[in-house]
Amino acid sequence: MDVSRTRALRLLAPLAALALLTACSDSGSAGKSDASTKQAAQAAVPASGNDLQSDYQKVIKDVLPSVVQIQASSDLGSGVVYDDKGHIVTNAHVVGDEKTFEVTTANSEDTLTAKLVYSYPEQDLAVIKLDKVPDGLKAAMFGDSAKVQVGQIVLAMGSPLGLSSSVTQGIVSATGRTVSEGGSDGSTGATIPNMIQTSAAINPGNSGGALVDLDGQVIGIPTLAAIDPNMGNSAAPGIGFAIPASMVRTVADQIIKDGKVTDSGRAALGITGRTVVDDEFKAAGVAVVEVKSGGAADQAGIEAGDVITRLGDTDITTITSLSEALAADKPGDRTSVTYTRNGDEKKTDVTLGEQ
Template sequence: MDAFRARTRARLSAAVVCSAALLAGCSAAAPSVTEHRATTERAAAPRAAGDLQDDYQRVIRDVLPSVVQIQARNDLGSGVVYDDQGHVVTNAHVVGNEKTFQVTTANSEDVLTARLVYAYPQQDLAVIKLDKVPDGVKAATMGDSSKVAVGQIVLAMGSPLGLSSSVTQGIVSATGRTVSEGGPGGGTGATIPNMVQTSAAINPGNSGGALVDLDGKVVGIPTLAAADPNMGGGAAPGIGFAIPASMVRTVADQIIEDGRVTDSGRAALGITGRTVVDDGYRAAGVAVVEVQRRGAADRAGIEPGDIITRFGRTDIGTITSLTEALAAEKPGDRVPVTYTRSGDEKTVDVTLGEQ
């Protein structure tokens, strides 16, 4: 996009120089300054549009060979070639419980086989590996998601509804979103922080594909679309979310090197909980069902049967609100947790563990 702006500024500068020359004494046959300026502006508009179109087509040519379609038994999704060894990063909910997959690349209808390396449902990411890396398949370039800006043009590439090698266009609508996924069929149930929100269409099958900037760098992995309760829970148009490239790199590098995630950076309270309601059937907190031995809650003295009502500065009504509050913290952070036990309210400081 910066290159596009630079080209636009250069054309505007050229227009100013030409106008100055007219004022300095061009021949009488030349058009007036006003006429010349209008003509220049009309000519610049289609050139600018053409430059943007060229950027789109260049990025698609460069990146689409890195985006694959993944068939996992009855489920279909997308993936991004991560390195020249044939590792492909995708969503954990795309691979599900499967261990082997059929993969189709953008440049060929030949079906390749792949196997699961590791799935990490807590961040809804997984890595699979092609059994054989064919010619024409290249690794994508991962971008710096910390530099993603609201209003930036992005392209989503994947296989929505089974339509392989599809591309949609939009902008970055927001950054830093914390999103809770649905359960089976709609995600892993994970609560994921720092997601990139985009207006580029995200449909079933886009999951695990590439969200790409105009420099041809992958800035996120499209994962889900917002659900609109007024549409029967269907996808809300123009509101999709992608896992940022920085987290993708963190998780994928650990899986490839160690075969699993060894340092997630995700805070954990160390409990199993469920939402409880009051006499009016309103969500009233999270009941602790089980406490992980030597976990954060156990070390702080929280016990099964306690009802958590506040975490840090956040009032807790549901298990979702608790997981979203946890997603904003890091392992090792010390957070006050308020809970009730046998009708008495207590507050303890909890040093968070790691998922």
């Protein structure tokens, strides 16, 4: 499976002062001035901590009213108020096959109703719309996820395990991750590129909520936690993933404007495929089950029954590895496909289509 610099300096300065005092205290000239200086330095440490705590509290006060709880008939998750017209963005797996939902906001116990606008499982995003927009509904501010940096402090807001308006804290652990979700039936779900990895705790119910920086901007939508197969497939602590804000805006804007996604930006071969195994029962490629007429594979001469083993320079062993390889490309990119047909290896150039 596949703070800002000024804030960091503010935290480090008191620690540097303490280190200097520790070195000076070894000399024989320690007196009242040293004691006073020590007291001042020690007092400075909690002050910096209080500054950071105030930052947290301000962000929570500003953003939490924009994070809602979404209840479908058989599932519960979170959502983020996208605009002042009652549109809420969430994960496609939160809405599932449902069309109507109950929504609870952070500053009210009243239950609101909402309807599905459109679900886009390929990117695990969906938009629902409140039937009636309550007074004071506040849209969240979405940031530029391209500016997200590893190590910056983030807060995850949502309803983990049904505990509404919960906040957890962590850092950005990595960016640019490509992650494949597990389907409810054990199959492979959406493969999502450029995800933000975070150490902020993400639990069931957090999905569709907000991953927020200390400027109060939503930089991502928490979507899933990593699974540790060595722990009975339970969630791996401190490894969660969020869909970047840039992709959220791209998809949500199209859904709100056109009622659907008209430009996914996701590359596709235009096939339906399945993983095949070799004589040792090891995954050995993707068998083409169906070829979309006029699609990229069709135009490149790939046929049903062919087994794809390589895309460009990437070995393909499973349908997941093919999805992840395609996630790194864009529609219109030209690459090569290596495949076998009736035992013979072949290679063809292909111009990727759009999913």
